[in-house]
Amino acid sequence: ETGVTQSPTHLIKTRGQQVTLRCSSQSGHNTVSWYQQALGQGPQFIFQYYREEENGRGNFPPRFSGLQFPNYSSELNVNALELDDSALYLCASSLGASGYSSYNEQFFGPGTRLTVL
């Protein structure tokens, strides 16, 4: 049983560019959530995908978009990068999108550190 993996580990982009971050879910998990963690802050919910459909979204602009694939891996895309997008991006996978106890079994990846210059 593999854990949640994310790629790349680190990334440096310039303002205005686009970036794609990838997440491979824990085996058997069908739900993935993405979070942005700015320096010194807690993770902020971006959105969640359940069986390839968006299942909830936080207060992030449309230039943050995502995809979940049939194998339940996922991508986070950010267009028109801004300096404030510099952060650690975390994905987390779980089984099922309903019921709070599913969050007890939500596993996080190590994150992708994005720096926007």
Added chain:
Amino acid sequence: DQQVKQNSPSLSVQEGRISILNCDYTNSMFDYFLWYKKYPAEGPTFLISISSIKDKNEDGRFTVFLNKSAKHLSLHIVPSQPGDSAVYFCAAIRLQKLVFGQGTRLTINP
């Protein structure tokens, strides 16, 4: 608008003593709360949770207390061990959205 707040950025405790981490929230509609632990270069890992219908949940050395009238929860770790040194986040759920606090860095001193 910080709906979940951890007002202590850091806490230092002696090994073997009790560690108490605090968390306040503003939204009375939150109905499930969790604590996570995070080591450097790793993602947060789930520690313990509590439903809003309970006021205490215990799991080994970890106990979470919920005071709904005060909109306050706390995590007690006893006895504290060196491996407990990490950043701790409290989080609350409403409508499938997980809202995190800013985190408290706990250091256990030998």
